[in-house]
Amino acid sequence: MAGRWITVGWIGDIPQLGARVVSSAEGDIAIFRGSNDEVFAVYDRCPHQGGPLSEGIVHGHTVTCPLHNWRIDLKSGDVLGPDEGCARTLPVAVKEGVVRIYIASTATGTDG
Ligand code: FES
Numbered sequence: 001m002a003g004r005w006i007t008v009g010w011i012g013d014i015p016q017l018g019a020r021v022v023s024s025a026e027g028d029i030a031i032f033r034g035s036n037d038e039v040f041a042v043y044d045r046c047p048h049q050g051g052p053l054s055e056g057i058v059h060g061h062t063v064t065c066p067l068h069n070w071r072i073d074l075k076s077g078d079v080l081g082p083d084e085g086c087a088r089t090l091p092v093a094v095k096e097g098v099v100r101i102y103i104a105s106t107a108t109g110t111d112g
Pocket residue numbers: 046047048049050051065066067068069070
């Protein structure tokens with residue numbers, strides 16, 4: 001399956017310590033912006049019971065799932081102890097304020 005880079009939009013359109021959601025054929029993707037403007041992309045499904053990670057609280061490079069408070073490392077997708085699991089992350093590139101993500105299947109970006 002061929003992958004491709006898609007443009008998500010401007011980094012300024014992603015709330016700091018928050019996320020916006022992009023639809024894809026494999027499910028929604030949450031694009032997070034950390035406090036230092038680092039950007040992370042993770043499929044918007046908690047590895048516990050599928051909670052919407054995009055609605056979680058961001059601390060540094062982790063997000064806390066809004067349903068049962070599991071903490072997920074946004075760099076690796078790993079669940080932080082004592083729980084175990086892994087969320088699916090995607091490569092991100094930010095150039096001159098434009099955020100792009102790499103996905104392995106057809107997707108629809110909200111901003112083209
Ligand atoms: S669904 Fe995320 S912690 Fe339970």
